Amino acid sequence: MTSADPHAVLGRTLLGLVAAATVAAAAYRADTLTIRGAAAATVVGGAAVAGGWDWGALLIAFFIASAGLSRMGHARKQRLAEAVVAKGGPRDAVQVLANGGAFAFCAVAYALERSPLWYAAGAGGLAAATADTWGTEVGMLSAATPRSIFTGRVVPAGTSGGITAAGTLASIAGALFIAIGARALGWPAAAGWSALIGGFAGATSDSMIGATLQSRRWCGTCQTATERAVHSCGTRTTAAGGLPWLGNDTVNLAATATGALIGLATALASGWVAV
Numbered sequence: 001m002t003s004a005d006p007h008a009v010l011g012r013t014l015l016g017l018v019a020a021a022t023v024a025a026a027a028y029r030a031d032t033l034t035i036r037g038a039a040a041a042t043v044v045g046g047a048a049v050a051g052g053w054d055w056g057a058l059l060i061a062f063f064i065a066s067a068g069l070s071r072m073g074h075a076r077k078q079r080l081a082e083a084v085v086a087k088g089g090p091r092d093a094v095q096v097l098a099n100g101g102a103f104a105f106c107a108v109a110y111a112l113e114r115s116p117l118w119y120a121a122g123a124g125g126l127a128a129a130t131a132d133t134w135g136t137e138v139g140m141l142s143a144a145t146p147r148s149i150f151t152g153r154v155v156p157a158g159t160s161g162g163i164t165a166a167g168t169l170a171s172i173a174g175a176l177f178i179a180i181g182a183r184a185l186g187w188p189a190a191a192g193w194s195a196l197i198g199g200f201a202g203a204t205s206d207s208m209i210g211a212t213l214q215s216r217r218w219c220g221t222c223q224t225a226t227e228r229a230v231h232s233c234g235t236r237t238t239a240a241g242g243l244p245w246l247g248n249d250t251v252n253l254a255a256t257a258t259g260a261l262i263g264l265a266t267a268l269a270s271g272w273v274a275v
Contacts, residue, residue, distance in 0.1 A: 009050055009111045016049025016056055017042060023060065032067050033090050040093035044100040051107030054185040055122065059103060061181050062130050069137040077140040081158030082232050084225075087248070098252040099129040102260045117267055119187050123195035124263015125256045127178035128202025132255055134174030135203055139167025149204075150211035160227065160248060161211025175199025190270050194263030202259025209251045216241040 023045065024038035033041055041063075049056035078089075087095065106122035109115075139146065139162075146162035148155050155162040179195035218224075218240035219231035227248065231237050 012053070013046055013050040013111075016053075017046035019049065019056065020045025023063070027063075027067065028090075030067075031090050032070070033096070034092045036093040037091045037096050040096040041100070044096060044104045047104035048100075048107045050111040051118070051122070052110070054187070055103075055107040055110070057185060058123075058126060058178065058181050059100065062126055062178065065177060066130065066133045066137070069134060072137065073141045077137070077158075081140065084156050084158040085227055085248070094249045095252070098249045099133070099256060100126075101253065102126075102256040103129070106260060116188060117264060119182070119191040120194035120198075120267035121260040121264040123178060123182045123187065123191045124198025124202065124266070125260035127175040127195035127199025127263070128206070128256045128259025129252070130174035130178050131171040131199040131203035131259075132174075132206045132252065134177075135163070135167040135171035135207075138170035139164045142166035148211050149207040156225070159225070160214050160251065161207050161209075163207055171203045172200055175203070190267045191263075193270065194266045197266045198259040198261075198263030201262045202255045202257075205258045206251055206255035209246075209254060210248070212242070214242050214246050214248065214251050215239070215244050 021038075021042045024033060024041040027033040027041065028035060028038040045056060045059060048059045091099075102125035103122050106118045106125060110118035110122070140157055142164040144164045144166065145154050146157055146159065146164050146167075147153060148159075148161050149163045150161060175196050175198075178199060179192040182195055183189065183192045215227070216239075217226050217228065217237035219226055219233065219235050219237050221233050221235040222231060224231075225240065226237055229237060
């Protein structure tokens with residue numbers, strides 16, 4: 001374990017902020033991020049580069065691949081999920097921080113104290129975000145009817161905690177994508193395993209929390225379950241279960257934190273403590 005050169009970290013962070021702002025501006029123009037989402041992405045990107053350009057490259061790989069998947073069948077996904085999901089369209093600042101915050105934290109921690117275990121935690125956190133995003137985007141396009149991961153009952157497309165076989169395979173692929181990316185960037189093998197195991201575990205925890213504890217609401221006019229405070233028909237919905245304060249963004253944050261912690265535990269269990 002070694003301490004970082006503070007001047008090198010500061011200079012790299014400033015360059016990272018410029019690079020992240022450029023990418024975020026392009027994403028805003030492409031209607032992938034809101035203006036506040038772009039600002040949050042700039043901060044997250046700059047924080048990632050503080051850990052090293054390899055950290056920034058892994059984050060960009062996640063963003064580009066996930067944005068591409070979100071564009072696939074966009075009109076159909078929007079139509080299916082419009083009445084269910086609380087948020088749609090470009091990602092806002094809270095969504096960006098919920099998905100990238102754990103990874104950015106690990107990058108900054110690595111920049112300050114270069115323990116290789118931060119590789120494992122960072123890979124697990126980002127892999128969880130990737131696995132969850134890929135599972136959702138691909139699952140929404142699946143012809144199969146989604147079922148609750150907790151009860152097995154049929155649920156509307158877009159419902160938190162709903163899974164399909166295609167979405168589950170996509171989650172595994174997302175975690176594997178980060179694992180391969182980490183190895184390609186020279187990260188240790190244990191970080192790759194941390195990404196694969198922590199990523200899938202984090203995405204699974206997202207589904208479990210979404211199916212059990214996440215806030216659920218009911219539209220009395222349409223007689224249908226939803227996650228929206230105001231339904232697509234214009235009716236203000238009523239609480240129908242779960243914890244009122246626990247929305248999808250908080251669940252995503254919990255999932256990425258879970259991925260990071262399990263990634264770290266995976267590295268420790270393997271006996272890996274140094275490069």
